[in-house]
Amino acid sequence: MATDSDVPVTREQVRGRYAAAALKVLAGTAGGGCCGPADSGDGCGPAAEGGFGSQLYSAAERGQLPGAAVEASLGCGNPLLVADLNPGETVLDLGSGGGIDVLLSARRVGPTGKAYGLDMTDEMLELARRNATEAGAENVEFLKGHIEDIPLPDGSVDVVISNCVINLSTDKPAVFASAYRVLKPGGRLGISDVVADNRLGPDERAERGGWAECIAGALSIAEYEQGLAGAGFVDIDIRPTHEVAEGMHAAIVKARKPA
16 A cells, blocks of 8 residues: 555656656647556557557447547546436546546536546646537536545535546545545446456555556455445445456446435
């Protein structure tokens, strides 16, 4: 587990890696995936087939969006498959990156709904706002901040989504508590993330990939369940979808704040 002294270093490593990915897209070059094993000088190589990236969205979904939003997709799943968004709802995407999930969410909640994106990286926020303008999305707003301390009022959103970001945090209890706080009573959590088999300890996870590669910082399934329950969530359901490293899986995570 990371200590307090580790937090700034790890956070800056993550920020730098995702800033590099955003700058590549802004410059008109391939964005690639930051999660997963790196294969280029800046550590942001193309996403592995079936593991990370835009191929986890349908062709129809990709076709609705600006190309730059698709290029900057760095996640390990498609949280909208489990979020069950409805017209008029307010949704928040933790670690929104280039905005792919925010823009897709905005279409689902419609003009009477709202889609927020939260990211700590200026370059990703610039890219996301450009993508929103190109898409003509008027019911979106991108916020700068940390997922451990969400800059929204208590009980202000219906659904929290996230795509392969919570594993990057060095203070996951704070993430779960912050998400719980901003959800309305009865609000839902529907995210994609990387989880480890319960048999793997932290050192074994670190052997399979770095923190910024979405591997070393992943919780085990049991730890994830305990963390969500500790924050107050109920109806917790964690289902691995595909393997991203030996004993490490992309997973769909669902939970609910009691009404």
